[in-house]
Amino acid sequence: MTFAACNELQGSYLGDNSHCDGNPCVEPVGACCFAISCSILTEDECLYQDGSYLGDDTTCDDNACDLPTGACCYGDLVCIETTLFDCYFELDGDYQGDNVSCAQIKCSINRGACCFDEGLCLLLVDDACELFGGTFLGGGTTCEPDMCNPALGACCVPLDSSSGRTLGLSECVELPGYACIYLEGGSFLGVDSSCTSQPCDPTGACCLAPLECAVVSRAACDEAEGEYLGDGSFCTEDSCPEPTGACCQYDGTCYELTEYECSLAEGSYQGDYSSCDGAECPQSTGACCFYDGDCSELTESECNFFEGAFQGIDTSCEFSECPQPTGACCFYEGDCSELTESECHSFEGTFQGIDTICEFAECPLPTGACCDEFDGSCSQMTFDDCEFYKGVYQGDGTSCEFTECPLPMGACCKMDGECVEVSPSECASIEGKYEGNRTLCEFTECPMPSGACCLGVNNCVDQTRADCLAVQGEYQGDFTQCSEGYCLDLALGACCTPTIGCLNTSLAGCIACLGLYRGGGTSCETLPCTAPLGACCFEDTTCQHLTTADCSFAGGNYLGNWIGCYQNPCTQPAD
Helix, strand or coil: CCHHHHHHCCCCCCCCCCCCCCCCCCCCEEEEECCCCEEEEEHHHHHHCCCEECCCCCCCCCCCCCCCEEEEEECCCEEEEEEHHHHHHHCCCEECCCCCCCCCCCCCCCEEEEECCCCCEEEEEHHHHHHCCCEEEEECCCCCCCCCCCCCEEEEEECCHHHCCCCCCEEEEEECHHHHHHHCCCEEEEECCCCCCCCCCCEEEEEEECCEEEEEEHHHHHHCCCEEEEECCCCCCCCCCCCEEEEECCCCCEEEEEHHHHHHCCCEECCCCCCCCCCCCCCCEEEEECCCCCEEEEEHHHHHHCCCEECCCCCCHHHCCCCCCEEEEECCCCCEEEEEHHHHHHCCCEECCCCCCHHHCCCCCCCEEEECCCCCCEEEECHHHHHHCCCEECCCCCCHHHCCCCCCCEEEECCCCCEEEECHHHHHHCCCEECCCCCCHHHCCCCCCEEEEEEECCEEEEEEHHHHHHCCCEECCCCCCHHHCCCCCCCCEEEEECCCEEEEECHHHHHHCCCEEEEECCCCCCCCCCCCCEEEECCCCCEEEECHHHHHHCCCEEEEECCCCCCCHHHCCCC
């Protein structure tokens, strides 16, 4: 099949043009080493049994696991140096110990003392002793003097609970030596000794070595440097157990085992009679992968406590690939992808958190400066919002702080009727009337200034110059007002001029001479021009007739002697 099809089935693709001839999918086997043996297993089977796998197609030949060897006696006194496992399970032999060579030992048949009725003692094997009608005293026993002598002697036999007597005492019985020792388990005091003197001391089980027990007196046990188990105690299979000690496992757990059991369990033996309570068993560490992709080197129990995934003993974070969690990653344009946190940062995105998804992530759109065409104001918003408010978007990432939005322009009617296209603030600075954003002077009619128009004595109207001339009126000037006394029926009055002195003339004539009209009915004789007056302008554009000294004292601007306040000289636009 194709690679994609194999991968979909979670199979292992063996390569293009490979085929199934010869069944290449059979799992290979190899040598698997244990504490005392070697077996041919698959790698998974080997690791499951805590073995050490030597590799595919390896064999157990030539002691591949480098196990310790020693002398092994088997068959007809044959000695061969082999492993403990092969000696016991393959040859049914007697293993003499690790690193013991055949040159150091002599394989012998299990001979022992064999007693006959006439007191004869021969060293024979048990089968031969039985064949000749003898009594076999046990392997390794010797024909010591009087061992097989039928003569009687005192024999100290330990009492059991069935006797009804106090345990810890021994009973004296006169028996032959071999019967005393090997049949009754007693202590033979010698040929011709007797029980009349009550020679038997209390006896008990004495442990001479692990698994080696004898029933003797306390003195005899002490002399043999054994462990006396108490008067009246007996030797059983469990009387002298092999000593145990603390055995530390790779994971820090501890069991109290014999040294041999600890070696089979591949543990570290802490010594005879040591206890797990006082043993400090170090735990092996390994890489521990956490939910967020982080890794720490911990013991297996610590990793499990923190709900991590333990990667195995002696693994390290440096070589462990802990799966990294993903989450929604927002990009500058508002796009979103589900990536790991490191991938998101590498693409300059903003990570939204572990296990977040783009479907529910609110990725912010980029903003920029948006200029309002009507008032020139600036707001920070997205492109879509700027278009909605009919603004002019200045670009993603732009800021109002560094953006100068153009001011709106429109037609501005000046006081003299002139029209100029300026901003609202500029129009206000020249005391004009702003006609609106994007209005044009071409299509704007600005009203002309008006003034007092005299149509006769005491007949005054406020109208433009053109309208006044059209009706043959006498125009008093822009911004003059009839309320200021123009066109009065008193035709003549004193008029003080700055150049020709005092004249008796009308208001219009006085204004024409740039003089100061003293009022209808006055004359130069009754109101001469002795104290010069003039127009004094103030900041609020008001005008008063004052002397130059009084104007200066009041903080005004003196326009000159005998200049009147007519035609609003303090508000006249600049030429």
